[in-house]
Amino acid sequence: MKLMSSLSMAMGIATVAHAATIYDICDKNYLKKALAGVSTPPGITISPDLVTANVVFNETIDSYFFPDSVVKFCNTTVAYSHAGRDDQVLLQILLPAPNEFQSRWLSTGGGGYSIYSGMWTLPGGIVYGAASGSTDGGFGSFDTNADTAMLLGNGSVDYETLYMFAYKAQWEMSQIGKPFTKNVYNMTDDDRLYSYYASCSEGGREGWSQLQRFGDEWDGAAVGAPAFRWSFQQTQHLFSNIVEKTLDYYPPPCELDKIVNLTIIACDPLDGKLDGVIARSDLCLLQFDIQSTVGQSYYCAAEGSSTPAQNGTVSAEGAELVQQIIAGLKDSDGHQVYLSYQPGAALDDAETAWNEDEGKWELSIDELGGEYISLLVYKNSTTLESLDGVTYDTLREWMISGLHEYDSTLQTTWPDLSPFQKAGGKIIHYHGEADYSVPTASSVRYWESVRSIMYPRQDYNSSAEALNEWYRLFLIPGAGHCAPNDAMPNGPFPDTSLGSLIEWVENDVFPTTLNATVLQGEHEGENQQLCAWPLRPLWIDDVMECVYDQASIDTWHYDFDAIPVPVY
Numbered sequence: 001m002k003l004m005s006s007l008s009m010a011m012g013i014a015t016v017a018h019a020a021t022i023y024d025i026c027d028k029n030y031l032k033k034a035l036a037g038v039s040t041p042p043g044i045t046i047s048p049d050l051v052t053a054n055v056v057f058n059e060t061i062d063s064y065f066f067p068d069s070v071v072k073f074c075n076t077t078v079a080y081s082h083a084g085r086d087d088q089v090l091l092q093i094l095l096p097a098p099n100e101f102q103s104r105w106l107s108t109g110g111g112g113y114s115i116y117s118g119m120w121t122l123p124g125g126i127v128y129g130a131a132s133g134s135t136d137g138g139f140g141s142f143d144t145n146a147d148t149a150m151l152l153g154n155g156s157v158d159y160e161t162l163y164m165f166a167y168k169a170q171w172e173m174s175q176i177g178k179p180f181t182k183n184v185y186n187m188t189d190d191d192r193l194y195s196y197y198a199s200c201s202e203g204g205r206e207g208w209s210q211l212q213r214f215g216d217e218w219d220g221a222a223v224g225a226p227a228f229r230w231s232f233q234q235t236q237h238l239f240s241n242i243v244e245k246t247l248d249y250y251p252p253p254c255e256l257d258k259i260v261n262l263t264i265i266a267c268d269p270l271d272g273k274l275d276g277v278i279a280r281s282d283l284c285l286l287q288f289d290i291q292s293t294v295g296q297s298y299y300c301a302a303e304g305s306s307t308p309a310q311n312g313t314v315s316a317e318g319a320e321l322v323q324q325i326i327a328g329l330k331d332s333d334g335h336q337v338y339l340s341y342q343p344g345a346a347l348d349d350a351e352t353a354w355n356e357d358e359g360k361w362e363l364s365i366d367e368l369g370g371e372y373i374s375l376l377v378y379k380n381s382t383t384l385e386s387l388d389g390v391t392y393d394t395l396r397e398w399m400i401s402g403l404h405e406y407d408s409t410l411q412t413t414w415p416d417l418s419p420f421q422k423a424g425g426k427i428i429h430y431h432g433e434a435d436y437s438v439p440t441a442s443s444v445r446y447w448e449s450v451r452s453i454m455y456p457r458q459d460y461n462s463s464a465e466a467l468n469e470w471y472r473l474f475l476i477p478g479a480g481h482c483a484p485n486d487a488m489p490n491g492p493f494p495d496t497s498l499g500s501l502i503e504w505v506e507n508d509v510f511p512t513t514l515n516a517t518v519l520q521g522e523h524e525g526e527n528q529q530l531c532a533w534p535l536r537p538l539w540i541d542d543v544m545e546c547v548y549d550q551a552s553i554d555t556w557h558y559d560f561d562a563i564p565v566p567v568y
């Protein structure tokens with residue numbers, strides 16, 4: 001780095017009169033010099049000759065994670081390798097024009113088994129004047145997901161891929177991306193480069209992997225619906241299937257859709273605002289009887305030749321199925337194993353398949369759940385062929401064995417964030433209250449784990465208040481998984497969460513509530529505010545208040561008495 005600074009100084013004398021443009025920095029030779037000044041972590045070698053760069057103008061970005069914008073940036077890719085491995089890891093780094101750069105770095109992550117989300121996440125940095133990076137994890141290319149690289153053969157996990165996916169690739173990217181950015185913009189060692197992380201779902205898990213391990217590397221993170229507590233999160237995707245098997249009932253999808261619709265209609269007003277949105281799924285859980293949907297008629301038209309028209313009435317089995325799914329996994333002794341989705345969330349894991357030959361709906365193994373078992377428990381495939389013989393107790397064993405095996409890699413729920421907090425870091429954590437893929441209560445549990453581990457000697461209110469000074473959790477009324485929800489279109493989404501985070505970190509603007517926007521439907525563009533946990537929204541005479549409601553808070557807390565060790 002020293003080398004680079006003196007180099008830039010020497011060059012500066014010659015070109016001091018000329019303000020650098022995006023063309024000046026988006027030049028391979030310029031970027032090679034910036035890379036040459038990066039002191040890499042041990043064992044990492046950058047290949048300067050493989051750097052690519054092109055200027056991108058007028059890129060229209062349309063995402064839920066930052067306001068719609070038209071941006072320009074330098075698109076650069078950087079390749080590096082690990083000592084002793086014949087490998088190549090690619091980073092894509094978007095660089096703002098020098099006059100738009102605001103001394104910020106942004107790391108972003110992936111979704112599902114992908115570590116890279118491309119233009120879905122990266123341009124968020126450009127919107128806020130940050131250089132922003134994504135990695136391909138070394139899995140082969142930006143289009144190659146970790147799952148296809150995970151197995152070398154039967155029973156043989158590629159542990160480098162596992163660790164890269166779990167946390168190592170993100171760490172290496174920030175170790176390279178941050179000093180590279182400083183060099184590109186001629187920042188000195190003393191100049192402050194703010195470091196942010198923003199992503200949702202698997203990208204949210206990756207974010208937590210960094211905050212938990214390398215806390216002092218970050219000024220702030222905006223993380224959504226993290227797919228963490230890995231072995232529980234992934235295995236629970238199969239829970240709905242096992243409820244179906246246990247009840248021997250495979251509902252037409254239309255029946256489940258109808259139950260969700262009736263739940264929304266019944267629970268919408270409980271929050272005090274009649275807007276088609278369940279902002280209080282906790283009150284819904286306490287007050288709505290799913291059995292009341294039995295006998296209501298449903299109809300869904302045929303779709304193509306593969307899905308027949310569905311015309312019927314909600315059955316007792318259908319209502320029972322939904323009730324058991326929402327109650328969460330219990331073992332055969334009736335002890336709680338894990339948590340589940342909130343009432344009003346779509347029931348994607350329970351989706352059945354139409355068997356045309358037999359003219360009936362049948363089991364369809366949830367892909368993500370099945371993939372975890374085949375890929376990381378059986379270690380022989382990316383697709384689970386059968387759930388024969390699998391019971392609630394099998395799911396519990398998979399959760400426990402996975403907790404043991406992947407605790408230091410994918411689990412990602414280390415609850416002590418002291419290094420991050422001591423370094424002054426700030427977290428905005430958000431989660432859709434109708435998430436159908438990562439249960440909303442999963443995020444609540446982690447926040448509560450951090451609270452109880454970091455403030456063990458304080459009572460609930462004072463520890464909650466202390467944690468809320470730097471780590472705030474916002475549940476999003478009606479939102480689905482990292483996205484708004486068509487079934488509750490008037491619900492908001494926090495599309496300016498990165499902006500709110502930056503304001504908090506750099507200008508001390510405290511996010512008492514989180515800024516959010518309705519992103520679809522007749523109220524598109526309307527501003528709404530989200531309450532910070534443990535406070536819950538309640539509309540009184542059309543005005544939202546964030547209230548403390550013990551009975552509601554209690555519904556989010558589960559005692560996993562079927563698990564013999566702490567589950568953070």
Ligand SMILES: *[C@@H]1O[C@H](CO)[C@@H](O)[C@H](O)[C@H]1NC(C)=O
Pocket residue numbers: 008009010011012013014015016019020021024025098184185186
């Ligand atoms: C950094 O300094 C070099 C040398 O003075 C100059 O050529 C370059 O344009 C500068 N870059 C920026 C982003 O200002």
Ligand SMILES: *[C@@H]1O[C@H](CO)[C@@H](O)[C@H](O)[C@H]1NC(C)=O
Pocket residue numbers: 057058
């Ligand atoms: C970008 O869009 C602006 C406004 O429409 C236009 O003036 C400009 O020429 C465009 N730039 C490029 C490189 O297309």
Ligand SMILES: *[C@@H]1O[C@H](CO)[C@@H](O)[C@H](O)[C@H]1NC(C)=O
Pocket residue numbers: 052053054056075076077
């Ligand atoms: C960025 O660069 C990479 C590598 O050259 C290229 O594959 C990708 O299409 C580029 N993206 C844009 C938006 O130009």
Ligand SMILES: *[C@@H]1O[C@H](CO)[C@@H](O)[C@H](O)[C@H]1NC(C)=O
Pocket residue numbers: 151152153154379380381
């Ligand atoms: C494991 O063995 C099975 C059966 O021989 C084969 O179908 C499968 O492709 C193998 N999986 C891997 C990852 O090699």
Ligand SMILES: *[C@@H]1O[C@H](CO)[C@@H](O)[C@H](O)[C@H]1NC(C)=O
Pocket residue numbers: 254255257258261298299300486487488
């Ligand atoms: C559920 O409500 C949505 C509108 O939000 C509608 O499109 C759908 O047809 C309804 N489903 C059923 C089964 O009635």
Ligand SMILES: *[C@@H]1O[C@H](CO)[C@@H](O)[C@H](O)[C@H]1NC(C)=O
Pocket residue numbers: 299311312
């Ligand atoms: C659904 O079934 C009921 C009872 O059999 C019938 O009256 C109704 O017309 C059917 N609806 C449609 C849209 O086919």
Ligand SMILES: *[C@@H]1O[C@H](CO)[C@@H](O)[C@H](O)[C@H]1NC(C)=O
Pocket residue numbers: 378380381
């Ligand atoms: C993977 O292993 C499981 C458990 O041993 C076995 O049931 C399954 O058939 C295997 N699948 C493949 C593709 O080898």
Ligand SMILES: *[C@@H]1O[C@H](CO)[C@@H](O)[C@H](O)[C@H]1NC(C)=O
Pocket residue numbers: 461548
């Ligand atoms: C915690 O604070 C809330 C108000 O914010 C209050 O209603 C509640 O009684 C407090 N609980 C305890 C145990 O003090």
Ligand SMILES: *[C@@H]1O[C@H](CO)[C@@H](O)[C@H](O)[C@H]1NC(C)=O
Pocket residue numbers: 496499500515516517518525526527528
């Ligand atoms: C808050 O969101 C509204 C749209 O809902 C937007 O106009 C405003 O700029 C946002 N405020 C901040 C600080 O990002």
Ligand SMILES: [Ca+2]
Pocket residue numbers: 267268269270271272273274275276277278279
């Ligand atoms: Ca409502």
